[in-house]
Amino acid sequence: MPEKLRVLIVDDDTEMRQSLAVLLERSGWITDAVGSAESALTRLEATAPDVVLSDVRMPGKSGLELLEEMSKRPAPPLVLISAHGDIPMAVDAIQNGAYSFLEKPFEPRRLLTVLKHAAEQHRLSDMTRRMREQLVSLSGLDRVLLGSDLRVAELKAEAVDLAMADGPVLITGETGTGKELVARALHRLGPRRDREFVAVNCATLAPERVEEQVFGTAHTLLGSFRKADGGTLFLDEVAACPVEVQTKLLRAIETGVIHPVGTDDEVQTDVRIVAATNEDLGPMVGAGKFRADFLFRLNTFELRLPRLMDRGDDIVMLYEHFVSQLCETYEIGPIDMTAEDVAALLAHQWPGNVRELRHVAERRVLAARRGAGSVADALKTDDLIDDVPATLREAVARFEKTLISQAISNHGGRMDAVAEALGIGRRTLNDKIVKLGLEKSKLLE
Incomplete structure (x- = not known):
């Protein structure tokens, strides 16, 4: 049986507060009621409500000021009610983050519907957040992106989103920031997790042997693309990739078609490309050391890892x-x-x-x-x-x-x-x- 929804009622009018509590409890809610915005702020963490229902005009902080304070912290959605509301106030409240605005006298069924939708949306968002945190932990992202820094939190969220995409990702950052670990985390978090993650150090790719190393041979050597087929091909130190090698890789990445050495056959592959570099590739393009079209192919998405x-x-x-x-x-x-x-x-x-x-x-x-x-x-x-x-x-x-x-x-x-x-x-x-x-x-x- 689903856990009952919780609501925090905030209204300085004792009679209204009690009336709202009775209505909601009869509808299966767990209620907590306070008479001021100040009291509501102290109750948020203790009661962990799914939604807050607040009057607008109250002594001390108003409902709009409560909304402003709640926006500074992780908090449930806020539904505002007022006997003095007008359209401009409602629009302002919604623009500043209120879930909805109802004017007294309100229709009880309308109130219950709005509160239910707000609470269920909050629970879904909270469940998604907890699943993201679990995925981040299981994938190893926390090994390099552990911490409370806002940029790191945003980077983790972005990495989870990019893991579900299929376009190429370019990971940039100084040496030691954890680029390969992030690349592996993208693979573990994504739909290709059950297939191979193949890492290639581009600094070791010799122009005269690149086709054997990357595309394989007719009978003996698979090569990186075929090993990673269905999975992820990680191009580490991509800035060190010789221009001649970039040319050969570019066509394979664009089409997925490779030609193993020793055969005229075309082999279709399906790999996701993740590349990493500790150098700024822009100046290298300008100097002719890195192909512009190769860079455009690699950086469909980009993750910049911060310095420690x-x-x-x-x-x-x-x-x-x-x-x-x-x-x-x-x-x-x-x-x-x-x-x-x-x-x-x-x-x-x-x-x-x-x-x-x-x-x-x-x-x-x-x-x-x-x-x-x-x-x-x-x-x-x-x-x-x-x-x-x-x-x-x-x-x-x-x-x-x-x-x-x-x-x-x-x-x-x-x-x-x-x-x-x-x-x-x-x-x-x-x-x-x-x-x-x-x-x-x-x-x-």
Whole structure:
């Protein structure tokens, strides 16, 4: 049985307030009634109504002023009633966000219909919002777009919308802002989620071998387009793509038709293109280093990821999020944050953005395992570990091997979950597992 709808009644006239409450309760509503706009503002969070029904003319704040205050926060729809209303007042109220305006004396059935529609619309919007938040969390967007910054909230909402579209998306942002993670999130959130996500590093595409790498061969090599057929093809570092390669990719993206090497056959493919760059492609077009038609094909939609240093207090929130995850990975207790730690986080310029922040969190957690460390220490790149191997490369390999091994064990070998916990793409994770000589089966024994 559906949960009963809730209404908050706001009217300074006691008799009118009680009359409205009786009418609504007899119609199956749960009511709460207050005599002023000030009281209504304090009751909103406590009662979580689906709709607010308010008189316009009241001592203190008027119904129109209540509407103005409610517009500054997440709030249910407001329906206004007044015995003194006129057309200009009604128009003004609607333009300023009121759901509807009814003039006394009102017809009860009309009032009930308006309130029911407003409440049901609010519940639908609230359910959609909660579903969006769940999808964002499940897709991994929160890993790079966690926080309360308004730009970040808008970016998450835009990403969810773009995930359901099918046009090409160009993701721009500085190194370390999480472009590949956002690209993967777009794939997971969209209708192609059950097909392949294929990542291509454009900086590694050689003009003389691009057709084999991207279009495949007649009998042996599938190529990126056919691997991603039905799914998403992610063109990373697209600014590094040689002009000759851009020309070959452009036709395939426009038509979906590719010609595998060694055959005259045409193969029709269906891929969604997501590209990423940390460079401004406009000047590159002007300099002849990037084709204008290729750019126009890629940026049907564009997502600009903000720099970490522009996100204010979100830096601390993200750091705590990473530390919490890593404490679970390394099976250690929570790490207290001091005022000095917060000051160090906010004072740093973060040239490496979210990726650098995660590395700092990793170093802080590793130090905590030895009962020492601070954020200031973790920000330093020298003398991070007491037992330092002979070379930096050996030290990095040892660190990565420990972290990846622990994550594989903690997540039962579920590699998508491991990649998400480590903050790297699945392709990067696979490459590191091979390079480090890790055997998944032995780690799960």
